[in-house]
Amino acid sequence: MIEVKDLAKHYKIAKRDPGLRGAVKSLFYRKYETKEAVKGISLTINAGEMVGYIGANGAGKSTTIKMLTGILTPTSGEVKVNGIVPYENRKQNASHIGAVFGQRTQLFWDIPVRESYELLKHIYEIPQKQYEETLAEFVDVLHLEPLLGIPVRQLSLGQKMRCELAAAFLHRPKVVYLDEPTIGLDVAVKVRIRSFIKQMNARYGTTVLLTTHDMQDIEEICQRIIIIDDGRVIYDGSIQNIKSQFGDKRVIHFELENSDDFALPQELAHVAQLMPREEEELHKISITFSSRDISGAELISIIMNHYTVADLTIADPKIETIVEEIYGKGMKKEVHHEEVH
Numbered sequence: 059m060i061e062v063k064d065l066a067k068h069y070k071i072a073k074r075d076p077g078l079r080g081a082v083k084s085l086f087y088r089k090y091e092t093k094e095a096v097k098g099i100s101l102t103i104n105a106g107e108m109v110g111y112i113g114a115n116g117a118g119k120s121t122t123i124k125m126l127t128g129i130l131t132p133t134s135g136e137v138k139v140n141g142i143v144p145y146e147n148r149k150q151n152a153s154h155i156g157a158v159f160g161q162r163t164q165l166f167w168d169i170p171v172r173e174s175y176e177l178l179k180h181i182y183e184i185p186q187k188q189y190e191e192t193l194a195e196f197v198d199v200l201h202l203e204p205l206l207g208i209p210v211r212q213l214s215l216g217q218k219m220r221c222e223l224a225a226a227f228l229h230r231p232k233v234v235y236l237d238e239p240t241i242g243l244d245v246a247v248k249v250r251i252r253s254f255i256k257q258m259n260a261r262y263g264t265t266v267l268l269t270t271h272d273m274q275d276i277e278e279i280c281q282r283i284i285i286i287d288d289g290r291v292i293y294d295g296s297i298q299n300i301k302s303q304f305g306d307k308r309v310i311h312f313e314l315e316n317s318d319d320f321a322l323p324q325e326l327a328h329v330a331q332l333m334p335r336e337e338e339e340l341h342k343i344s345i346t347f348s349s350r351d352i353s354g355a356e357l358i359s360i361i362m363n364h365y366t367v368a369d370l371t372i373a374d375p376k377i378e379t380i381v382e383e384i385y386g387k388g389m390k391k392e393v394h395h396e397e398v399h
């Protein structure tokens with residue numbers, strides 16, 4: 059469905075010397091600098107997959123998505139979406155893709171939402187019956203009824219995003235690109251949006267490429283994630299795999315009885331770390347360790363040999379922690395691939 063090979067995008071940025079002199083100088087001749095935003099990305103996404111495309115700020119996510127949607131022309135490499143080269147056949151490409159770009163709207167600002175949908179119906183030449191059925195379904199799942207008569211500019215962020223999503227899926231596109239669809243929304247709206255996306259995928263087999271900084275979105279929607287860093291793919295595989303590959307960090311929280319002066323026992327000195335404690339709750343301690351170095355059971359037994367433990371909880375590794383670690387660590391130069399098909 060989506061085939062990308064050695065894709066690169068270099069931006070040419072005009073450079074100017076500082077001050078008035080620089081401004082005047084730049085009128086006569088310009089210096090340019092090249093920013094390599096995407097440095098040779100290859101990936102294949104099959105029909106019906108829901109893939110999380112993640113990376114730190116500035117990693118090159120939006121630039122990739124802009125090339126997939128045909129907004130930007132690559133500097134080099136190949137892109138094919140449903141057999142079409144997006145930037146060469148923008149119109150044809152548009153008929154089978156949908157997109158939501160975080161803060162931007164594709165709805166018409168000053169007219170009621172329902173009329174925006176009517177316009178999209180004409181633009182995409184959606185048959186009347188299909189349009190009515192699809193809209194009725196979306197109104198139901200996304201609770202749009204009270205919003206249909208209101209102009210977009212009067213909607214709250216969450217209301218607007220629900221309307222945006224409906225617009226992106228209205229013509230039953232084969233592929234939908236979602237760039238930060240839940241940014242700034244409250245939990246209830248996030249839940250509704252996630253469930254809508256999953257429903258669309260189950261019902262119409264829509265392929266979804268999702269960019270988000272919200273790892274909960276990823277865990278709930280995607281089976282596969284692609285992590286990019288500095289314009290390159292550094293991981294492509296299942297969430298399960300990343301957890302087992304990198305998620306060996308564990309945390310155990312202990313509540314000690316009558317003990318405010320905890321010190322990490324000697325046996326644990328090289329395999330575990332004590333996390334900073336709250337001044338007023340010194341009896342509550344959290345210890346992090348890697349399951350490669352020591353098992354949770356061993357660690358607990360060592361602590362219990364030295365202290366009286368009133369309570370303990372073992373925390374699961376969170377995908378947030380793992381991904382943060384991957385962004386932050388020197389993993390950047392390594393490529394971790396896993397076969398998922």
Ligand SMILES: Nc1ncnc2c1ncn2[C@@H]1O[C@H](COP(=O)(O)OP(=O)(O)OP(=O)(O)O)[C@@H](O)[C@H]1O
Pocket residue numbers: 069070071093094095113114115116117118119120121122
């Ligand atoms: N139009 C542009 N001209 C010049 N440089 C750009 C342009 N757009 C993006 N860049 C640069 O390219 C790099 C990648 O940007 P991009 O927007 O693709 O990142 P991103 O992964 O989507 O980040 P974020 O999570 O912040 O949205 C950044 O260093 C950015 O400053």
